[in-house]
Amino acid sequence: MDDIPLIFDPVTGHYHRITRAGEALLGYLDGTRTRDDLVAHFSRSARVDQVRAEAFSRQLDTFLAGLEHGGLLEGTERADQGTGTGPGGKRFRTSMLMPRVVLTRSLPTVLEPVARVLRALPARLVVVLVTLGAATGYAFGFHTLFTATPGLQDLAGPTFIIATGVMLLIVLAHESAHAIVAQYLKVPIRGLGVALLFYFMPVAYVDRTDAYRVRGRGGRVLLAMAGVLSDGWVCGLVGLAALNSSGLAQHTATYLLGMQMFLLVVNLNPLMPSDGYTALEAAAGLTNMRGRAFTLLGHAVRRQPLPEHLARFGTGARRWHMAYALASVAYGCFLAYAVFHTIPVTVDLALSMVGR
Structure with missing residues (x-):
């Protein structure tokens, strides 16, 4: 990723970022050398003195401990290994406060013919046209809404229920757009499923973990924003329907435009594991910023020593990650509070639909 070496663990499906020095050292971990053999070998090769040899010994211990903690050395195992987190794991798992259920892993096979056609087109032209179309669609759709x-207060009948059903199809198209771009980049997604964000907000998702294999940042940014761009085109079409219809159809389209505006805000929110957050992370060349932030916060709350890769953080980076984690937790609490207080409004809306 961005020419940064990564270790891929086929058992868990996880990626582990390492340094160039670590990448060079991996070739020597072939089962024929002990730790002391490695220290002696590199000390002789570099012709270093005793002090430098001891420094290398400490660095080697740190590197091996990291590999062992990740379950990457033969005979070791991650704490979460065997829980179905890998590409072919169980259909239900939890991570980052998001229980997930995998619905299908067959999208790569279905989408490859579409991706093959797109690969034959000029990539830059396609991206420009899709982006302009999405921006125009959002502008037209929301202008129509307002x-x-x-x-x-004028919307009545079963329009909300119909709009909710149509919105499920729009969300499916949103996630399929991510999958098409992934397939185009020859990084097939692992699965399509449903997750409960913070255990209470249902969201659809595609597992695009293997996007780490994309070397350029532009491809990863496009992969993250594919769903938002797809929604823009749909928003424009819904706006056209609302503008050229009346009665039940117009009321349904109005609800859909409101839902799409809410969905856009959620998708671009950097305080959630959203498309906007993923795009920002990819554009900045960061790796698992959110996970590191919550790890820092968790260790601070429990007053536990930090893992080695986080202990090396400078003061500024540590403060930034902590601030992000605290802001994300605060936003999650606010979201839960808002959802709880909208329950009466939702119940009243449902009762009005059945004439009560």
């Missing part, structure tokens, strides 16, 4: 549709 200027040419009835108010919420």
Whole structure:
């Protein structure tokens, strides 16, 4: 990734970032050398003195301990190994406060014909046209929502239920857009499923963990934003439907435009594991910023020593990650509070639909 070496563990499906020096050292971990053999070998090769040899010995111990902690050395095992976290693991798992259920792993096979056609087109032209179309769609759809549709108090009947059903199809198209771009980049997704964000908000997702294999940042940013771009085109079409219809169809389209505006805000929110967060992380060349932030916060709350890769963080980086973790937790609490207080409104809306 960005010419940064990564170790891929086929058992868990996890990626582990390492340094160039670590990459060079991996070739010597072939089962024929002990730790002391490695120290002696590199000390002789570099012709270093005793002090430098001892420094290398400490660095080697740290590197081997990291590999062992990750379950990457033969005979070792991760704490979460065997829980179905790998590409072919169980259909249900939890991670980052998100229980997940995998619905299908067959999308790569279905989408390859589409990806093959797209690969034959000029990539830059396709990206420009799709982006311009999405921006135009959002502008037109939301302008229509605020200027040419009835108010919420005027919407009645089963329109909300119909709009919710259509919205499920739009979300499926959103996730399929991620999958198409992944397939185009020859990094097939691992699965399509449903997750419960913070254990209470249902969201659809595609597992695009293998996007780490994409070397350029531009491809990873496009992969992250594919769903948002797809929604823009749909938003424009829904706006056209709302502008050129009346009655039940117009009311349903109005609800859909409101839902899409909410979905856009959620998808671009950097305080959640959203498409916007993923795109920012990819553009900045960061790796697992959110996971590191929550690890720092967890160790601080429990007053535990930090793992080696986080202990090396400078003061500024540590403060930034802690601030991000605290802001994300605060936002999650606010979101839960808001959802709880919208329950009466939702119940009243449901009752109004059945005439009560």
